[in-house]
Amino acid sequence: MPPRRCNHPLNPASYSDDSETDDYDDEEEELNCTMRCISCEEDYDPDDAGTCKECYEEANEIEEEYKREIEELKAKVNFLKLSYPVEPNGHSNPYALTHTDVVLIPYGDSSSGSVHAHKAILVSRSPVFKAMLENDMEESRSGIIKIDDVSYDALSAFVNYLYTAETCLDDQMAFDLLVLAEKYEVKHLKAFCEKFLISGLNLDKAIANYAFAHQHNAKQLQDSALALIIDNMDRFTRCEEYADLKDTNPRVVVEIFEAYLAKQVNTASPLKL
Amino acid sequence: MPPRRCNHPLNPASYSDDSETDDYDDEEEELNCTMRCISCEEDYDPDDAGTCKECYEEANEIEEEYKREIEELKAKVNFLKLSYPVEPNGHSNPYALTHTDVVLIPYGDSSSGSVHAHKAILVSRSPVFKAMLENDMEESRSGIIKIDDVSYDALSAFVNYLYTAETCLDDQMAFDLLVLAEKYEVKHLKAFCEKFLISGLNLDKAIANYAFAHQHNAKQLQDSALALIIDNMDRFTRCEEYADLKDTNPRVVVEIFEAYLAKQVNTASPLKL
Numbered sequence: 001m002p003p004r005r006c007n008h009p010l011n012p013a014s015y016s017d018d019s020e021t022d023d024y025d026d027e028e029e030e031l032n033c034t035m036r037c038i039s040c041e042e043d044y045d046p047d048d049a050g051t052c053k054e055c056y057e058e059a060n061e062i063e064e065e066y067k068r069e070i071e072e073l074k075a076k077v078n079f080l081k082l083s084y085p086v087e088p089n090g091h092s093n094p095y096a097l098t099h100t101d102v103v104l105i106p107y108g109d110s111s112s113g114s115v116h117a118h119k120a121i122l123v124s125r126s127p128v129f130k131a132m133l134e135n136d137m138e139e140s141r142s143g144i145i146k147i148d149d150v151s152y153d154a155l156s157a158f159v160n161y162l163y164t165a166e167t168c169l170d171d172q173m174a175f176d177l178l179v180l181a182e183k184y185e186v187k188h189l190k191a192f193c194e195k196f197l198i199s200g201l202n203l204d205k206a207i208a209n210y211a212f213a214h215q216h217n218a219k220q221l222q223d224s225a226l227a228l229i230i231d232n233m234d235r236f237t238r239c240e241e242y243a244d245l246k247d248t249n250p251r252v253v254v255e256i257f258e259a260y261l262a263k264q265v266n267t268a269s270p271l272k273l
Numbered sequence: 274m275p276p277r278r279c280n281h282p283l284n285p286a287s288y289s290d291d292s293e294t295d296d297y298d299d300e301e302e303e304l305n306c307t308m309r310c311i312s313c314e315e316d317y318d319p320d321d322a323g324t325c326k327e328c329y330e331e332a333n334e335i336e337e338e339y340k341r342e343i344e345e346l347k348a349k350v351n352f353l354k355l356s357y358p359v360e361p362n363g364h365s366n367p368y369a370l371t372h373t374d375v376v377l378i379p380y381g382d383s384s385s386g387s388v389h390a391h392k393a394i395l396v397s398r399s400p401v402f403k404a405m406l407e408n409d410m411e412e413s414r415s416g417i418i419k420i421d422d423v424s425y426d427a428l429s430a431f432v433n434y435l436y437t438a439e440t441c442l443d444d445q446m447a448f449d450l451l452v453l454a455e456k457y458e459v460k461h462l463k464a465f466c467e468k469f470l471i472s473g474l475n476l477d478k479a480i481a482n483y484a485f486a487h488q489h490n491a492k493q494l495q496d497s498a499l500a501l502i503i504d505n506m507d508r509f510t511r512c513e514e515y516a517d518l519k520d521t522n523p524r525v526v527v528e529i530f531e532a533y534l535a536k537q538v539n540t541a542s543p544l545k546l
Contacts, residue, residue: 056323
């Protein structure tokens with residue numbers, strides 16, 4: 001593509017609308033201008049002009065500042081996170097974790113072991129553990145916390161997250177960890193699981209996710225799933241999950257219809273009402 | 274200031290250098306263009322053009338992504354940092370800090386108390402504490418760590434930083450914490466103190482900072498102080514601190530002169546050599 005050129009008056013007189021444009025012909029060499037984007041280095045038309053040089057340079061400085069701040073925050077995260085040693089089989093290694101003073105037992109999973117931890121960490125991450133371990137309760141005295149209806153793998157991932165703020169998720173693990181995060185009031189983990197589930201949402205998963213989010217007070221996920229469902233109401237009412245949901249939880253179905261109706265009313269043009 | 278306008282050929286024929294510029298006169302209305310910066314909304318001259326619209330929009334999206342990443346990292350830092358309760362008088366409150374299993378005693382400061390902490394935190398933040406507390410050493414058995422030549426205030430701020438990655442600094446506290454960070458290999462705190470001292474550097478402080486940095490292996494601070502000194506060698510050799518340093522640490526003075534000479538040689542023009 002040939003470079004786009006435009007003539008522009010360097011002569012201050014030309015700022016006035018009364019300027020003599022005839023003068024340009026004699027000064028063509030001087031008046032020609034090419035605008036080349038400093039960023040992508042492509043020539044551009046004045047209609048596609050973005051910013052002046054000063055704003056470009058300022059934006060560049062701001063970007064550098066953001067990058068520095070990100071690096072500093074990442075270093076802070078690395079400093080603050082605690083290592084929670086996990087063996088190659090995914091099980092925690094109590095021998096590598098020194099000075100532990102509490103054991104968490106997955107009560108619903110008789111097949112595997114327990115998860116060792118430090119009271120100080122559990123207390124700092126969860127108001128529920130704090131109340132449990134700083135008062136004269138059975139768990140505080142015995143140093144044993146039994147947790148119902150949870151697999152060893154989910155409990156281990158949960159405790160690991162309390163140490164590191166990191167975990168690997170698939171849908172099932174995100175559901176399991178969101179339940180634990182809700183129960184023990186670990187907001188950061190709950191938001192992390194919701195974000196993961198929202199990023200993988202599609203219409204096939206929307207009903208299950210909506211019902212789950214409804215049950216566990218996961219507002220962000222609930223809103224995202226609901227938006228997807230009411231955008232596809234016809235398909236929704238024809239799928240198998242809909243029939244199941246109508247049987248098991250008709251109140252949830254009513255809520256979805258109410259949201260659908262509210263959207264219809266809000267988006268209808270005044271003439272049609 | 275009147276808007277700056279330039280004529281530009283919308284006619285594709287004008288891309289060629291042979292185009293007839295006479296045509297523009299008849300099409301003035303159509304050909305006029307005003308370039309207004311999308312960011313500051315000021316009109317600008319083509320010579321001051323920055324980026325095209327596409328790059329501006331892309332840069333905006335990247336900026337939004339950086340902002341989101343910063344927010345997420347800040348939330349992660351808040352989740353990971355542990356509270357270390359400090360009373361209004363600046364002293365730690367062992368009763369508010371539950372499940373502690375180690376006490377740090379400032380051996381050089383007989384006036385005040387001790388600092389309570391958790392072995393698990395000290396071990397995770399410092400390789401020196403890790404070696405001390407995970408092996409069969411006196412400190413590991415007794416749960417008491419005596420630290421020489423440190424004030425209670427510095428030790429308390431040091432332990433607080435291990436929990437929170439935060440502290441309030443003045444020059445003296447930055448020196449004290451840098452010494453502890455060096456001794457216990459807490460790199461994050463050492464970098465934090467160096468950055469603080471560098472930000473407040475001036476010629477009056479440069480010699481003391483250089484000598485201190487030299488002694489405690491603080492490379493960033495040492496380089497910054499040295500650069501300031503050799504830019505002002507004449508003033509440096511006339512100040513009181515110079516005379517003291519020559520007496521107490523002549524090797525450091527020699528190093529400064531060597532750096533000065535190296536700079537002279539490097540910046541001299543080839544003709545003068």
